[in-house]
Structures are given as C-alpha cells and as structure tokens.
Amino acid sequence: MAEVATETRPPGAAAIALKRIAIVPAFNEQESVTHVIEEIRAFDPDFEVVVVDDGSTDGTAAAAARLGAHVVRLPFNLGIGGAVQTGFRYAFEHGFELAVRVDGDGQHDPAQLGLLLGPVVAGEADIVVGSRFASDGGYRSSRSRRVGISILAKTVSLLVRRRVTDPTSGFQALNRRAIALFAADYPHDYPEVEAALMVHKHELRMTEVPVHMRERSAGQSSIGALASVYYMVKVLLALFVGLFRKNVTPLEEAR
C-alpha cells in the first residue's frame, strides 16, 4: 500500500527523539480503530502503535493488524483497566520512553497529541492528562455523567490536594517512570481515577491540559446507567481505602 503523500509535514514528526508508542485499547471497535491508527500516524509516523484487543468478537484485531500495528489479543475481556495495563507492560518491556494512550473508540483526537506531549517532553511532568473540563470546551454529555465526573473530580482534588478537573480522562501521555509504575499496578474500573491517587502517592508529577473530545464514532459506551452508580460507589471506596495503602514497587529496569 502506497503512503499518502502529504505536502505539509506531520505536526508531531521528528519533534522528539524519544522511542515512543501509542497504546490503543479497543473492544469491538473494528470501524473506528482504523481511523485512530491512521490519525496517530498522520500526527507522527514515528509513533509505534500497539492495539490491545480486549477480547473483541468482531474484526478489531484483523483491522489493526492490516495497518501494521502491533496487536495484543487478550483471550477474554479484562475491562479497560486490564487492557490498558497490558499496553503499559508492552511499552515497558519493549523499552519505550514515551507512551500516549488513545482509546480505540475514536473519542480521543490524535491531532491534539501535541498538547499532551509538550509537558512530558519538556521534562515538566511525568504524566499529562487531556481534560475536557479544564477550559470552556463545551463537552457535551449526559447530565448524570457530568455530575458523576464532578463528584469524582472534587474527591480526587481533595485527596491529591491539587485541582483535578477530569479524573476519568484516558487521553494521556506518560514518560518511562509513569509507564513503569502502571505496568506494575493499574486499577480496574474507571482506572484513571484511582491512578491519579497512585500518581500522587508515588510523587510523580501530573498535569492536565485542556483538550476537546469527540463523540464516540462507533460502538457503544461500555458503561450503563445502573452500572455507573455501582462503579461510583466502588471507585469512592477504592479511593478512600487507597489512601491508607502501601505503595506498590514500580517495575525494575532490566540491567
């Protein structure tokens, strides 16, 4: 397949010399995962892409493999936390120095990766989170979901003693230190919320940058209404207990 010729240089290309990877968790996203991979390459062709197929029953893995992405197929659905951690493990074991997470459903726009990468590349942050609410971006979503996120945001802000506006955002960039931590241990449901607390307890530097997120282009959200209430209680419990937890040891670098 011939490369599409572009007059303009891809916006992220050659801006950085680090070995970098995009982790794309996908569960039954055969339509959108293709666009996501293409958009990541359009931003920066030197990004390697690993698609973590979380037990899909459609052609997600095949679609990703056709575009030359690394595909890790989980034998059954682990849920978003387990899938993303698989990606961090891959990144860690293959020596990547910089990782971004871009969800396979297309809600994260790879064209905005530059915003996330800035602070990590400059060495100002270990993890950068794209926030829908850090500016008046006008992110549209259901009222109940906004209320839920706002409760979590206030709780997390209180616990980490710093303002966090979008604790459920999975649109993130991480350096090797953060990759090593999450490869060792990553939470399960709404993992980003608990991960924010982990980051704080391990004294990693985390910042938010404002981004726009898109409507999901295909598939359906993995979280229903009743389940949200259950997850909310679960996550709040995990946050409060997490405060008193002993820290895990990040993965050691092989000599």
Place this chain on the structure above:
Amino acid sequence: MTPLTVSIVAAIASVVLILVVLELIRSRRLRERYALLWLLTGIVLLALSVWRSGLNTIAGWVGIETYPPAVLFAVGALFVLLVLLHYSTVISKLHDQNTVLAQRLALLEQQLRERA
C-alpha cells in the same frame, strides 16, 4: 423489645466485620468489587442493631412477635446467601476463563514446539 445486650453485641460484631473487610481491601487481599456486598451486609446489620425501635417495627411487619432479634439472624442469613450466590457466579466465570487460558497456553506451546 430487643435486649440491650443483644443490640450491643450485634453492633460490635457488625463493626468488626466492616473493619476486617476494610483491612482486607487495604492490604490488597480483597478486591473492592467483591468487598461491596460484605460491606453492605455489615452496614445493614449495624443499622438494625443500633436502630432498636426499627428492628421491632420490622419484626412486627414480618410477624415475629416474641423475639425481635430473630430479624437480625434472618437478615444476616439472607445476606450470606446473597454473597454465596454472587461467588457461585464469580467461580463460574473464572472457570470458563481458566479453560480458555489453558487452551491458549497449550496451543502456544504446541506452536513453539513445532517451530523448534
């Protein structure tokens, strides 16, 4: 009316249950997902132990006239049944996943052997 001693002992037992569950989560021996039902059990039993008039009222509703603390037993037993049922579903899922894992591993090993 529920004897005061019964209420106090039941309340202490509930608090101990809640604390043990919280400690198990903290030390990562119990996942939050499987702890919620236990915590709910502890909270409901604690509420019924402390709220003595409520326990009497509920006993009246279900036709227990002689010994209201029997409601505590009934509620406790009901929750234990729920937890057990929940675990049966969890074990079933683990069983299925274990089968898949064993099959994948065996297939991978076979592939590796053929390549060697």
